[in-house]
Amino acid sequence: MRRPTITDIAERVGVSKGAVSFALNGRPGVGEATRARILQVAKEMNWRPHSAARALGGARAEAVGLVIARPASALGVEPFFAQLLSGLQAGLSAQAVALQLLIVEDAEAEMEIYREWTSAHRVDGFVMVDLMVRDPRIAVLEELGVPAVVLGGPGRHGSLSSVWADDREAMLSIVDYLAALGHRRIAHVAGLPAFRHTQRRARALRDRAGRLALEEAVSVHTDFSDSEGAAATRALLSRPRRPTAIVYDSDVMALAGLGVAGEMGVKVPDDLSIVAFDDSVLTRITHPAITALSRDTFAFGKRLAEVMLEVIADPEQRKDVKTETPRLTVRESTAAPGAWQGD
Amino acid sequence: MRRPTITDIAERVGVSKGAVSFALNGRPGVGEATRARILQVAKEMNWRPHSAARALGGARAEAVGLVIARPASALGVEPFFAQLLSGLQAGLSAQAVALQLLIVEDAEAEMEIYREWTSAHRVDGFVMVDLMVRDPRIAVLEELGVPAVVLGGPGRHGSLSSVWADDREAMLSIVDYLAALGHRRIAHVAGLPAFRHTQRRARALRDRAGRLALEEAVSVHTDFSDSEGAAATRALLSRPRRPTAIVYDSDVMALAGLGVAGEMGVKVPDDLSIVAFDDSVLTRITHPAITALSRDTFAFGKRLAEVMLEVIADPEQRKDVKTETPRLTVRESTAAPGAWQGD
DNA sequence: CTTGGTTACTAAATCGCTCTAGTTGCGGGA
DNA sequence: TCCCGCAACTAGAGCGATTTAGTAACCAAG
Numbered sequence: 001m002r003r004p005t006i007t008d009i010a011e012r013v014g015v016s017k018g019a020v021s022f023a024l025n026g027r028p029g030v031g032e033a034t035r036a037r038i039l040q041v042a043k044e045m046n047w048r049p050h051s052a053a054r055a056l057g058g059a060r061a062e063a064v065g066l067v068i069a070r071p072a073s074a075l076g077v078e079p080f081f082a083q084l085l086s087g088l089q090a091g092l093s094a095q096a097v098a099l100q101l102l103i104v105e106d107a108e109a110e111m112e113i114y115r116e117w118t119s120a121h122r123v124d125g126f127v128m129v130d131l132m133v134r135d136p137r138i139a140v141l142e143e144l145g146v147p148a149v150v151l152g153g154p155g156r157h158g159s160l161s162s163v164w165a166d167d168r169e170a171m172l173s174i175v176d177y178l179a180a181l182g183h184r185r186i187a188h189v190a191g192l193p194a195f196r197h198t199q200r201r202a203r204a205l206r207d208r209a210g211r212l213a214l215e216e217a218v219s220v221h222t223d224f225s226d227s228e229g230a231a232a233t234r235a236l237l238s239r240p241r242r243p244t245a246i247v248y249d250s251d252v253m254a255l256a257g258l259g260v261a262g263e264m265g266v267k268v269p270d271d272l273s274i275v276a277f278d279d280s281v282l283t284r285i286t287h288p289a290i291t292a293l294s295r296d297t298f299a300f301g302k303r304l305a306e307v308m309l310e311v312i313a314d315p316e317q318r319k320d321v322k323t324e325t326p327r328l329t330v331r332e333s334t335a336a337p338g339a340w341q342g343d
Numbered sequence: 344m345r346r347p348t349i350t351d352i353a354e355r356v357g358v359s360k361g362a363v364s365f366a367l368n369g370r371p372g373v374g375e376a377t378r379a380r381i382l383q384v385a386k387e388m389n390w391r392p393h394s395a396a397r398a399l400g401g402a403r404a405e406a407v408g409l410v411i412a413r414p415a416s417a418l419g420v421e422p423f424f425a426q427l428l429s430g431l432q433a434g435l436s437a438q439a440v441a442l443q444l445l446i447v448e449d450a451e452a453e454m455e456i457y458r459e460w461t462s463a464h465r466v467d468g469f470v471m472v473d474l475m476v477r478d479p480r481i482a483v484l485e486e487l488g489v490p491a492v493v494l495g496g497p498g499r500h501g502s503l504s505s506v507w508a509d510d511r512e513a514m515l516s517i518v519d520y521l522a523a524l525g526h527r528r529i530a531h532v533a534g535l536p537a538f539r540h541t542q543r544r545a546r547a548l549r550d551r552a553g554r555l556a557l558e559e560a561v562s563v564h565t566d567f568s569d570s571e572g573a574a575a576t577r578a579l580l581s582r583p584r585r586p587t588a589i590v591y592d593s594d595v596m597a598l599a600g601l602g603v604a605g606e607m608g609v610k611v612p613d614d615l616s617i618v619a620f621d622d623s624v625l626t627r628i629t630h631p632a633i634t635a636l637s638r639d640t641f642a643f644g645k646r647l648a649e650v651m652l653e654v655i656a657d658p659e660q661r662k663d664v665k666t667e668t669p670r671l672t673v674r675e676s677t678a679a680p681g682a683w684q685g686d
Numbered sequence: 687c688t689t690g691g692t693t694a695c696t697a698a699a700t701c702g703c704t705c706t707a708g709t710t711g712c713g714g715g716a
Numbered sequence: 717t718c719c720c721g722c723a724a725c726t727a728g729a730g731c732g733a734t735t736t737a738g739t740a741a742c743c744a745a746g
Contacts, residue, residue, distance in 0.1 A: 052398035053702035
């Protein structure tokens with residue numbers, strides 16, 4: 001049988017569909033007795049609203065869009081991403097808002113989706129991740145006038161709202177800590193150079209290294225995969241004067257690096273200190289456990305969702321939320337460099 | 344300015360909306376010259392279809408739903424899940440179908456979403472995961488008459504299509520391998536007992552243990568988290584006659600178990616062999632690397648997507664796809680039990 | 687020159703719901 | 717008694733697309 005519509009309910013109760021609509025949406029215009037009868041019948045007939053019909057009338061879609069421009073195979077291995085997704089989802093659930101997720105090939109396709117979903121009222125807003133240097137997506141979202149929250153900052157996200165943690169400050173705290181332990185040659189296995197946060201972290205390292213007059217401070221770029229992380233580590237450890245500490249932009253790469261060190265007979269933390277920029281089960285679970293920046297990604301995602309909902313509720317406002325700066329959780333993978341480094 | 348509609352295009356070109364609709368959908372009813380002019384103007388005006396309006400008319404939603412009844416915080420730590428999601432997404436992208444993802448509290452809420460999204464034509468079909476013993480969701484999906492694919496089998500998924508790998512066969516291969524190495528006391532750190540695949544694995548272990556006349560073969564249930572996995576391992580290793588091999592239902596738990604063994608001074612693989620039922624970066628990356636069942640979860644997700652699309656295209660058919668049985672990838676965490684076990 | 691068939695197009699109904707602009711009935715104040 | 721105001725409800729337009737029935741123009745065959 002066809003799914004029941006408000007017209008069916010109206011007929012059955014013997015009122016107009018307007019009355020049914022009022023009753024079902026809890027707004028004035030019907031008497032208490034009638035309202036009760038309508039609700040009763042709606043329940044009996046197993047009626048559910050047709051969101052497309054509502055959307056046509058200009059109502060909320062009760063969904064937010066998340067479009068990610070990465071090869072789909074890269075999504076799965078990132079605990080950070082998975083955690084973020086969970087948090088986001090959890091925050092949205094509070095208001096029964098769904099998450100419309102789509103993975104596309106490149107930024108071009110991503111922007112096309114922004115246009116399509118906006119004109120179709122398919123979502124009420126967008127969450128934008130992987131903020132890039134001179135990001136063209138910003139202008140598109142601004143032009144569409146759709147609520148949007150950017151993950152990343154500070155600044156460089158135009159008139160859009162954003163939620164971010166202080167990457168620079170975090171990197172500085174790592175470098176300071178390592179320098180205090182006595183490290184003078186620090187390497188940084190970074191992510192894609194096009195990403196703004198990658199840039200910011202590399203810059204922070206360089207800046208502080210200069211101030212502290214460190215002997216060496218290089219950033220090596222990778223695609224965030226465990227294999228490139230391993231390769232980069234192998235290259236770094238093969239240098240004649242190898243670094244005594246390596247900072248990894250993700251937990252997966254840190255783990256891969258730890259593996260390579262073991263393979264090459266480099267002892268952690270005696271010969272090499274390892275720090276991960278992301279914390280997750282992975283860093284806690286291994287031996288030696290990896291010193292990492294803890295940043296409660298789940299809570300971060302949740303905060304992102306909250307800001308998204310606020311911006312949807314009042315599109316005029318523009319939020320710029322700085323979340324707690326991640327703090328270093330020291331575990332077993334860091335120590336003062338061995339004596340042999342001295343010469 | 345308001346987003347352009349086909350009416351705007353019709354006015355500008357000087358034809359009726361009907362003609363515009365025909366032209367934009369590439370169907371007969373307009374001449375070539377007119378069609379070209381309409382397409383040209385639509386492009387100029389930056390027109391995009393309004394999917395809600397189409398949905399009202401009964402068209403496809405170009406989206407499939409995935410509703411997961413787990414606390415959102417549990418989603419992020421499962422490489423299996425993340426990988427599956429990636430594969431699913433990749434498969435759907437082929438036909439530009441989006442994935443509508445929602446995490447809910449329990450199966451009750453999940454079924455309510457099935458009803459809502461179906462009557463709202465919000466999705467063209469559902470992917471159902473975490474098949475349970477006497478699963479009530481099957482009946483709901485059948486009753487709604489909506490295309491659906493169940494992850495899990497064989498059997499017990501009513502008239503719905505399904506995609507599955509042979510869990511039983513896989514577990515048997517693990518037990519056989521361990522028994523061949525000489526293990527006589529094997530433990531199984533399993534997932535939630537309500538899940539059908541957990542049951543099937545535990546049963547397979549018991550069956551084979553009986554056939555091989557093993558001394559011990561227990562299954563301990565957990566919630567899949569690393570902490571419960573660690574706790575279960577601790578308990579097992581504290582027994583007077585502890586198991587010489589432990590099979591974990593997930594890679595995260597295997598990793599946690601490896602950590603506990605280290606903590607307790609139990610050497611892997613000398614004193615204890617460890618096998619993970621899921622493979623991922625985690626098992627490859629650690630030292631010792633963990634012997635695991637490799638099952639290309641990404642490809643599995645992709646296959647799931649393909650079947651979903653086929654069932655949507657022709658709702659009459661019912662598919663029951665068995666994917667390749669996962670094969671054991673032997674790494675460093677398994678070996679013959681030490682001599683001391685003999686007595 | 688009519689008839690039949692085809693092509694190119696228009697007008698309007700339709701999908702399910704919301705919301706505005708009435709309409710009706712009733713009680714109370716002048 | 718008359719009218720006003722209010723609550724309860726109805727009628728119907730509108731959202732953006734699809735789709736069907738209908739029409740006008742044209743050509744070819746009889």
